[in-house]
Amino acid sequence: MxxxxxxxxxxxxxxxxxxxxxxxxxxxxxxxxxxxxxxxxxxxxxxxxxxxxxxxxxxxxxxxxxxxxxxxxxxxxxxxxxxxxxxxxGRSVDSSLMIGTHPTLGARWLPRRIETFIRAHAEIPIEVTLAPADLDFETTRLDIAILRGVGTWLNARSVELFAEEIAIVASPKLVELGTKLENEDFAKFPMLQNASRPSMWLHWLRLSGLNYQGRIQGTRFAHTEMLINAAVQGIGIAIVPVCYIEAELARNELHMPFGPPILSGDSYYAVYPERKAQLPSVVAFRGWVTRETRTYRKLKTQ
The missing domain is CATH 1.10.10.10 (Winged helix-like DNA-binding domain superfamily/Winged helix DNA-binding domain)
Structure with missing residues (x-):
């Protein structure tokens, strides 16, 4: 008919x-x-x-x-x-392992590592996508996500991967390599702002124990990737998670004239819905990312 x-x-x-x-x-x-x-x-x-x-x-x-x-x-x-x-x-989206994450983590930290998982699990199709800000683990199509937080998500289980460390970074174009500055000197430089984490400067001031009464102002960027690129160009100093700038630090495109990183109080977690906890692909990825970050933590302490 x-x-x-x-x-x-x-x-x-x-x-x-x-x-x-x-x-x-x-x-x-x-x-x-x-x-x-x-x-x-x-x-x-x-x-x-x-x-x-x-x-x-x-x-x-x-x-x-x-x-x-x-x-x-x-x-x-x-x-x-x-x-x-x-x-x-030749396959359905539903057959893939759907991995969600933050934009900059997904652009910088994850691609440098996920190749080892792909090689070890060639049979698992992978989709990497952005985790929405209002992520609901009861209804999401995501199988697992790598998220920053304090470890509690509704209708989900989580495994801590590594603690977030943040630092003020500068380009050698702005601050000569090898220069050591006091924390109080930060106000002498343009302070780049991160619209996706607008309280970062106030958070750093509190963690550093500084009683700063002046204005915090500078060019504002929509997200961390743009902020990092602006810092590399020498437009100003920026506060960023050091896990995002491994390559820039290694190439001396950025350095930390205000001292070593400090803990932000947040950590990165592998988070997955309760209902998907036993999926073989989720178990495999959770095990891999846990081992991978264990190695990452060891390398940072050497």
Whole structure:
């Protein structure tokens, strides 16, 4: 029996028009003309027998049926895209080990190490993605995450990997290599700000026992990766977790003129949902990352 379905072209046109609430922008997005979008939506409304849009003055507004149809259609198209990509690469996302982490940890610390896990477990497909700030371990698709915190997450188990150490770093372009400065001297330099961790300077002051009454100001960057790159360019001094800048320290692109790192009070943990604790891939990754960070801690103390 033939399925009662409109054309895929009409569905694409409607989804884009509803997403932008504008036929012209929908046409640009799909590489069509505005009249082409209008014609496709007219055909879809004729097929369904109900209007999907009406105009309120110059504005385009979804009807109640249109709004419900758009919501369900967007989910369906997302799923169709997912299974199409799965078909191309020969496996499902659900068969992969989904690893979540913070942006800079995932860009800097993890790639330098994960190759050993990939070689040892070639049979496990891996997906590395960003862990959202509002991560819910009861519903997440993630199998395991490497997160910074104090060790407690709802509906999850965690294993501490290593304590976070932070330090003020500077480029030799700004502070000559080998220079040793007192903590109080930090205010003589531009202080780069990290929007993703805005209290870092105040936190460092408290940990260092400094009673500083002046203003803390400087160029603000959206996340730690941008902050590190700015520090390397000599724009100012920055406070960063030292686990992120191993390469820069080794190449003397950054150094620590204000002394060695100090503990921030946070640690990095392997965190995984209670319901996935016994998955073979999770057990394998948890064991690997625990051994890997044990080695990492030993190297830091040598």
């Amino acid at each position: 033939r399925r009662y379905l409109p054309s895929l072209s009409a569905l694409h046109a409607f989804e884009a028009a509803a997403r932008f609430m504008n036929f012209t922008k929908a046409a640009e997005d799909l590489g069509l003309t505005q009249s082409g979008i209008s014609r496709q939506i007219h055909n879809l409304e004729k097929f369904l027998g109900v209007p999907l849009f009406h105009r309120s003055g110059p504005r385009l507004v979804l009807t109640e049926v249109g709004a419900n149809y758009y919501r369900d259609l967007a989910l369906t198209l997302d799923k169709l895209q997912e299974i199409t990509i799965d078909a191309v690469r």
